[in-house]
Amino acid sequence: MAEVDHLAAERATARFDVEEMKVAWAGSRHAVHVADRMARLVASDPVFRKDNRTMLSRKELFKDTLRKAAHAWKRIVELRLTEEEADLLRQYVDQPGYVDLHWGMFVPAIKGQGTEEQQHKWLPLAYKFQIIGCYAQTELGHGSNVQGLETTATFDPKTDEFVIHSPTLTSSKWWPGGLGKASTHAVVYARLITEGKDYGIHGFIVQLRSLEDHSPLPGVTLGDIGGKFGSGAYNSMDNGVLRFDHVRIPRDQMLMRLSQVTREGKYVHSNVPKQLLYGTMVYVRQSIVADASKALSRAVCIAVRYSAVRKQFGSQDGGPETQVLNYKTQQSRLFPLLASAYAFRFVGDWLNWLYTDVTQKLEAKDFSTLQEAHACTAGLKAVTTSVTADAIEECRKLCGGHGYLNSSGLPELFAVYVPACTYEGDNVVLLLQVARILMKTVSQLASGKQPVGTMAYMGKVQYLMQCKSAVSSAEDWLNPDAIQEAFEARALRMAVNCAQNISQAASQEEGFYERSPDLLEAAVAHIQLIIVTKFIEKVHQEIPGHGVKEQLQALCNVYALYILHKHLGDFLATGCITPRQGALANEQLGKLYAQVRPNAVALVDAFNYTDHYLGSVLGRYDGDVYPALYEEAWKDPLNETVVPEGYHEYLRPLIKQQQLKLSRL
Numbered sequence: 239m240a241e242v243d244h245l246a247a248e249r250a251t252a253r254f255d256v257e258e259m260k261v262a263w264a265g266s267r268h269a270v271h272v273a274d275r276m277a278r279l280v281a282s283d284p285v286f287r288k289d290n291r292t293m294l295s296r297k298e299l300f301k302d303t304l305r306k307a308a309h310a311w312k313r314i315v316e317l318r319l320t321e322e323e324a325d326l327l328r329q330y331v332d333q334p335g336y337v338d339l340h341w342g343m344f345v346p347a348i349k350g351q352g353t354e355e356q357q358h359k360w361l362p363l364a365y366k367f368q369i370i371g372c373y374a375q376t377e378l379g380h381g382s383n384v385q386g387l388e389t390t391a392t393f394d395p396k397t398d399e400f401v402i403h404s405p406t407l408t409s410s411k412w413w414p415g416g417l418g419k420a421s422t423h424a425v426v427y428a429r430l431i432t433e434g435k436d437y438g439i440h441g442f443i444v445q446l447r448s449l450e451d452h453s454p455l456p457g458v459t460l461g462d463i464g465g466k467f468g469s470g471a472y473n474s475m476d477n478g479v480l481r482f483d484h485v486r487i488p489r490d491q492m493l494m495r496l497s498q499v500t501r502e503g504k505y506v507h508s509n510v511p512k513q514l515l516y517g518t519m520v521y522v523r524q525s526i527v528a529d530a531s532k533a534l535s536r537a538v539c540i541a542v543r544y545s546a547v548r549k550q551f552g553s554q555d556g557g558p559e560t561q562v563l564n565y566k567t568q569q570s571r572l573f574p575l576l577a578s579a580y581a582f583r584f585v586g587d588w589l590n591w592l593y594t595d596v597t598q599k600l601e602a603k604d605f606s607t608l609q610e611a612h613a614c615t616a617g618l619k620a621v622t623t624s625v626t627a628d629a630i631e632e633c634r635k636l637c638g639g640h641g642y643l644n645s646s647g648l649p650e651l652f653a654v655y656v657p658a659c660t661y662e663g664d665n666v667v668l669l670l671q672v673a674r675i676l677m678k679t680v681s682q683l684a685s686g687k688q689p690v691g692t693m694a695y696m697g698k699v700q701y702l703m704q705c706k707s708a709v710s711s712a713e714d715w716l717n718p719d720a721i722q723e724a725f726e727a728r729a730l731r732m733a734v735n736c737a738q739n740i741s742q743a744a745s746q747e748e749g750f751y752e753r754s755p756d757l758l759e760a761a762v763a764h765i766q767l768i769i770v771t772k773f774i775e776k777v778h779q780e781i782p783g784h785g786v787k788e789q790l791q792a793l794c795n796v797y798a799l800y801i802l803h804k805h806l807g808d809f810l811a812t813g814c815i816t817p818r819q820g821a822l823a824n825e826q827l828g829k830l831y832a833q834v835r836p837n838a839v840a841l842v843d844a845f846n847y848t849d850h851y852l853g854s855v856l857g858r859y860d861g862d863v864y865p866a867l868y869e870e871a872w873k874d875p876l877n878e879t880v881v882p883e884g885y886h887e888y889l890r891p892l893i894k895q896q897q898l899k900l901s902r903l
């Protein structure tokens with residue numbers, strides 16, 4: 239706790255119990271406790287220091303990442319941390335590295351696609367870090383189009399081996415995190431060829447480097463693909479390039495849970511949907527949604543605290559200046575982002591539940607919810623990451639000039655976060671997947687097939703296509719049914735419009751291609767409906783703690799009405815609401831901002847972030863921003879000497895030359 243609390247007055251105006259809000263945010267009292275313990279463990283350990291990160295060279299940064307990963311592992315073993323604790327500890331270390339891919343994709347790929355025997359063999363090695371793994375799918379020539387990958391795995395029945403080969407330059411694996419320098423093994427996705435036939439993409443466990451001296455195995459060419467956007471940020475990760483020259487692996491290193499190749503070379507596909515091959519991506523997409531709320535809440539926490547400290551204008555008569563947080567424009571830019579952080583947190587929890595439920599059904603050979611899992615993970619990943627990336631940049635602007643300093647933490651947060659719009663599926667490509675499923679659902683309505691899950695609202699097509707909002711005052715927009723109806727009608731009408739336009743094209747495929755910009759918007763409308771619905775459902779639950787439910791209710795309304803205001807064109811064009819009702823929604827939004835204002839600092843305190851994790855002089859808990867900014871500036875390597883290096887070579891001769899010229903005049 240800070241000695242001087244410059245934000246004490248702000249904290250005193252909160253109208254709710256912050257400790258209970260921490261529980262609502264984290265999910266349980268236990269979750270608050272564990273997260274708190276792990277965050278403090280990391281913050282108090284000098285090895286995990288990160289304030290100098292943006293000043294390190296790429297090589298120094300990479301070595302620092304290796305050091306932190308090794309130290310984190312040492313602490314996990316020494317303290318006998320549980321899986322939950324270890325995950326949190328790694329999260330608070332807050333530096334992307336090979337371990338993210340080892341635990342986040344390599345292990346899940348083996349769990350999801352390996353047979354029991356394969357899991358038995360490989361997982362214990364991975365769990366103890368006797369091998370380090372990555373996920374090598376994307377190639378130089380293809381990322382989005384997984385079916386277009388070119389690496390081959392040709393079965394050789396003579397030796398009972400697969401021959402892994404990169405036939406072209408574009409088949410080089412390109413991007414996998416941890417591949418460039420750290421991994422000893424990879425799950426490699428390649429075209430399976432046996433008995434002269436190409437059976438498409440399958441996963442294979444391939445050893446890449448010696449377990450003795452880390453040198454690449456014969457036939458394997460490996461390296462890092464080079465520096466990435468921003469200083470520090472994702473440059474701690476060794477995204478890599480990999481080529482195979484006829485590398486042989488035993489047949490049993492093909493991941494054989496979904497399909498098998500027999501000793502004789504026969505291809506056998508189990509009676510399961512082939513899309514299960516994409517299971518690891520589905521798993522990571524749902525975890526990315528949970529991560530979106532973390533990244534967004536960090537940015538918002540910095541911007542809210544700093545906006546409460548920063549004063550500008552309003553004191554002609556010598557009185558106090560205005561806190562920038564009191565400007566209505568600052569509130570209308572910032573509070574929707576605060577509300578979005580909470581909205582993404584709750585929809586992330588729900589998505590995690592959905593993922594677990596679908597996984598259990600898959601175990602029981604029930605594949606009926608696979609499409610729902612794909613649509614929700616793909617769509618929510620796309621919307622939450624796009625909004626979060628834009629929001630971090632908005633928070634930087636909300637912090638004025640100081641937001642542009644590395645010490646604000648925002649440039650690095652943006653640089654590290656923004657590739658989330660691309661990795662694990664480009665957001666446009668993923669939204670088009672949602673749109674395809676929407677079009678399929680609309681086309682099935684005529685046959686009387688009742689849509690289920692998050693598409694169930696489409697079953698009310700007769701009503702939703704013609705309903706008119708009953709809102710007649712600003713307060714009417716506080717009724718969740720009014721919001722729900724408007725969002726459902728907008729999403730359905732946009733989808734039906736697209737379907738009608740597509741049906742007029744020469745073919746379904748051509749229509750889909752021509753109408754894809756509209757389809758993207760329809761997919762976004764559907765996903766926003768899911769986020770709003772899950773927030774409303776959350777607020778309907780019993781939520782303990784003085785004032786907590788009321789605050790969440792206000793944030794839920796802010797989120798919904800902000801989306802309505804921002805996409806007013808959609809709501810008006812589809813005739814769901816009138817221009818007058820749109821204006822009433824905006825009026826209510828202004829009232830809600832006034833309601834949020836006295837609670838704003840406490841609402842970001844509820845995220846319970848340590849100063850170490852926030853990594854921002856502007857977002858400090860104690861609000862003592864100016865001495866920290868001043869002190870931080872002197873730490874820059876440029877300030878190590880008063881006269882800069884290069885003065886004698888470049889500045890002095892220049893100045894002297896000009897002086898000489900002037901003296902001749």
Ligand SMILES: CC/C=C\C/C=C\C/C=C\C/C=C\C/C=C\C/C=C\CC/C=C/C(=O)SCCNC(=O)CCNC(=O)[C@H](O)C(C)(C)COP(=O)(O)OP(=O)(O)OC[C@H]1O[C@@H](n2cnc3c(N)ncnc32)[C@H](O)[C@@H]1OP(=O)(O)O
Nearest residue numbers: 332381382383384385471513516529533612654661662663
């Ligand atoms: C310095 C530090 C400072 C601060 C730090 C601060 C903050 C850090 C904060 C946050 C960090 C954030 C997150 C970290 C967490 C994790 C990330 C870590 C690292 C990132 C690692 C990245 C890894 C990767 O990118 S791996 C590669 C991913 N690749 C892709 O996603 C490829 C995308 N393409 C596809 O998925 C497919 O090709 C496709 C687009 C879906 C098309 O597939 P296909 O051609 O086969 O299919 P069709 O379109 O024809 O569809 C056929 C059929 O299948 C259905 N389908 C498709 N996919 C699925 C599926 N997955 N599940 C189920 N069904 C599916 C489709 O609907 C069709 O169905 P119908 O036939 O019924 O129509």
Ligand SMILES: Cc1cc2nc3c(=O)[nH]c(=O)nc-3n(C[C@H](O)[C@H](O)[C@H](O)COP(=O)(O)OP(=O)(O)OC[C@H]3O[C@@H](n4cnc5c(N)ncnc54)[C@H](O)[C@@H]3O)c2cc1C
Nearest residue numbers: 373374375376380381382413414415657660661662663666
């Ligand atoms: C930081 C980072 C980490 C990564 N880590 C890994 C990893 O660990 N393992 C791994 O295998 N891969 C990894 N990747 C690769 C990543 O998964 C791909 O880059 C991603 O899936 C996008 O594919 P792409 O690069 O082929 O983009 P492209 O598909 O080439 O996209 C280019 C443009 O084309 C558009 N486009 C493409 N197809 C369509 C379409 N059908 N309709 C309309 N527009 C379209 C896209 O919207 C985009 O604007 C990583 C990437 C990054 C940036």
